[in-house]
Amino acid sequence: MENGLEKASDKNTDLDDILSQIAELDKWREIFDARGLELHNCFERMHVASEMEDYKQLFQSINTLQPSRLGYIELLQEEVKRNQDRPLERFKAEEEPDDVSRSPSAHSFHSNANSLMVPYSIPRALAVSPTLGGHPVSPELAMSLRKILFGNTMHIFNYEWKKSFFKFREPYSNLSYALEAERGGARAIQMAVQSHVIKYLLFTQPLNSENCGIERLLEVVEKEQEMALAAALADILWTAGEERTATVSLVTPDRCFTPHLDYKLDNFTERNPPPLTSPHYLRLQEDLDFSTTHLLQFGLGNFVCRQALLNLLLTGRASPNVFNGKLSCDEHGNALDRPLHGVLTRSNVGYLYWSREQAEHGSLPAVGSMLKTPRLPVWVCNINGTYSVLFSPNRSLLSDWKMEHLFHLYFYNGQPTQVNTAMLTI
Structure with missing residues (x-):
């Protein structure tokens, strides 16, 4: 005592x-x-x-x-x-996809910590009132969304994805048009959006504008950056909706449903109105084939974009392959049990691919003309797994054969070390 x-x-x-x-x-x-x-x-x-x-x-x-x-x-x-909304490094391990096998003590610590500080909470300023309209997400639709992204309902976005966002370089700088890109799996999406930003800044201005060339990208002010990003995202959504409809999700402060035991809570999907309706979900399933059943793939400790997701951002269709049309036979001429789906239409922004490893083994996939020759001279490039953007301010480059003799291309790789746009003379 x-x-x-x-x-x-x-x-x-x-x-x-x-x-x-x-x-x-x-x-x-x-x-x-x-x-x-x-x-x-x-x-x-x-x-x-x-x-x-x-x-x-x-x-x-x-x-x-x-x-x-x-x-x-x-x-x-x-x-x-x-500090409530500030991500903490100590939560990184707990957010990995394989954390379902954690011990009860680890789950207890996680729940106690979250009761005080939520490391990845949505900023209150971005949450809207549910009275603005729309339909709350249902458990069935949330599970469908999770499956189309990850292939199951237990995977969620990990630390690298949750800390990714869209951020421009300094206004009025040499790279004022450019988005900063992460090294993680979200880099492919950031570069795809970057290609639409460049398309907007270069090719949506009046033809009699004083600065129609590369100079147009050197004087972007903050307001123009905001407009360009909004236009790029709207263009992606509108194209994915077959230019008839676009669905936007607004985050609400309250959960729309209580998760089931076979659904892992991510504190985001449960606060969203449905980002895709049933017709959109069915069309996504039709775009995919037996080789690709979901849009993200887990590898090397992170989720990476599959070709279907990248094609969805560029063409509006989640085609899993880069060739034109549909492929019914293999490389030996034998009929496939089910056809492979490729790109069906030409888009405004193109895609180029090269891999040293695949080239050395003779397995480099051939990119079809639908992606190689887009309507406008802007390409997302995947070079050895690193995404970048290649573009030209000359709108006629792909439509006038006279322009093919001598022209300039400009290259941006998204890395913080790049301080100027690289120019290539072809």
């Missing part, structure tokens, strides 16, 4: 010492900076932080032992609110 009283007395004494030292600091507010580093270091030196699992326990302990110090508690709570 005496030992228990002594321990309680020691804890109260330690807490009094902590609060006394904090009160004596001239610049105590600096302890609570944007990331809480000073607070963490101060408490770590006093051997208190090691006794707390997280900030929540710290709040509860201080509030229980010293209710008169509410000013510090409120300040700490404000700090947690500011």
Whole structure:
């Protein structure tokens, strides 16, 4: 009994010492900076932080032992609110697709941590009221969406995907038209959107515009960047809807349904109205073939875009292959049990592919003319698995044979190390 009283007395004494030292600091507010580093270091030196699992326990302990110090508690709570939407590296391992095999203790830690801080929560400013219209996503449609993306309902977007977004380079710079690209699986999507951004900036201006060439890309202001990105995304959605309809998902603050046991929660799909309707889902299934049943493939610790998803962004159809039309026979002339689906129509933006490994083994797939010769001279390039964009400001390059004798192409690879657009003379 005496030992228990002594321990309680020691804890109260330690807490009094902590609060006394904090009160004596001239610049105590600096302890609570944007990331809480000073607070963490101060408490770590006093051997208190090691006794707390997280900030929540710290709040509860201080509030229980010293209710008169509410000013510090409120300040700490404000700090947690500011950091609520900040992704943490320590959650990365827990978000990998194979985390379904984690131990109960790991799941318990994950749930306790999420009760205080959600590492990948949707910013409140982007959430809209469900009263704006639309239809809430149903469990059946959410499961269909998950299956068409991952092939099952238990995979979710991992850390690399959740931290990806669209961000332009500095306005009025040499690369003011360019999006910064990640090295992860989302890079293919970012470069596909980049190709539509370039198409918008180069080929949607009036023909009598003063700057119709590459100079047009060197004077993009922030407002034009926003317009170009919005136009690029709208163009992709409109083309995917066969130029008749486009569906936009608006994130709501509340979940639209309660997940089943065979559905893994991702805290995003459950707050979305349906991004694709039943007719869109059926058409996606028709576009795919037996060689490709879903749009993302897991490999080397990350999800990567399959050709079907890239073709969907470029042509509006989720064709799994790069050749023209449908293929009913194999390379030896033998009839296939089921045909392979290729690209059916020519699009505004094209696609080029090359792989050193496949070229050395004689298995390099031939890109069909539908993708190689688009309506406009803009191509997404996949070179050894790295995506980039190749383009020309000359609209007539693919329609006037006289232009083929000597022309310039411009290249952007999305890497932060590239500071100028590379020019190739052909």
